[in-house]
Amino acid sequence: MTNYLGLQIMVELYGCDVQLLDDPVFIEKSMLEAAQLANATVVQQFFHQFSPFGVSGTVVIAESHINIHTWPEHAYAAVDIFTCGESLNARAAIDFLEIKLKAGKVSSQKYLRGDQEVIKRFN
C-alpha cells in the first residue's frame, strides 16, 4: 500500500450468535478489545442500538476507524477497518471478532484508499 494513503478492509461475519449481535455493551467491549489487539490507538468510540434490533458502532482510532453494523435477524455483522498506517494488525482484530461473535464464516476484502499518484497531480 506504499502508493496509497490508506487501506480499508471489509469483513463479513456470517452465522454469528444472534444474542451477542444485539447486545450493544458486548459489541462495544469486543470492538475496543479488537482495536487494542490490532495495536490501534483509540481516540473515541460511539455505539448505537437500533430499534427493534441491531447495533452500529465506530471506534475512532489515531490510525482511522473500525466500524461495525450488526443484523441479529440475519446472524450477520459487517465490520470495516480503515487504517492509514503500517502499524495496525488488522488480522488480529478480525480473528478476535470472529471468535467473540462466534461466526460460522468470515470473509474479507481489501480496498486501497487515496491514490498517491492522483494526489501528486493536485499538489
Next chain:
Amino acid sequence: MTNYLGLQIMVELYGCDVQLLDDPVFIEKSMLEAAQLANATVVQQFFHQFSPFGVSGTVVIAESHINIHTWPEHAYAAVDIFTCGESLNARAAIDFLEIKLKAGKVSSQKYLRGDQEVIKRFN
C-alpha cells in the same frame, strides 16, 4: 443489490480545498447536509479533529452510516456511504460533497455487503 443486505460506496475526493478539509465545523455541517440530501435519517453524529491536522467523522443514519476522513496535507478526503435500504440517494450526497469540498477529481466504487445466499445457509 437484492441479494445483499447492504451497499457500501467508497468515494475518493482529490484536490479539495485544504482549509475546508481541516475545519471540523464545516466538515460536520457539510456531512449532515449531504445526509439530508441523500434522504437519510440522521441518528447521531460524531466528529473529531486530529492533531496536527485532519478530521474524522461519522454520521450514524437509520440506513447505516456516512463516514469521512480528511487529509488536508494531501488535499484528499475519503468518504464512505453504507446503506442497507433502497431509499438512500447516495449520488446526491456525493455530488454535494464534491461541490462543498471543491474537489478536483472524484472517483467512487461500490461494494456489496452481506450476501443473502450465505446468510440463508446459517438460518
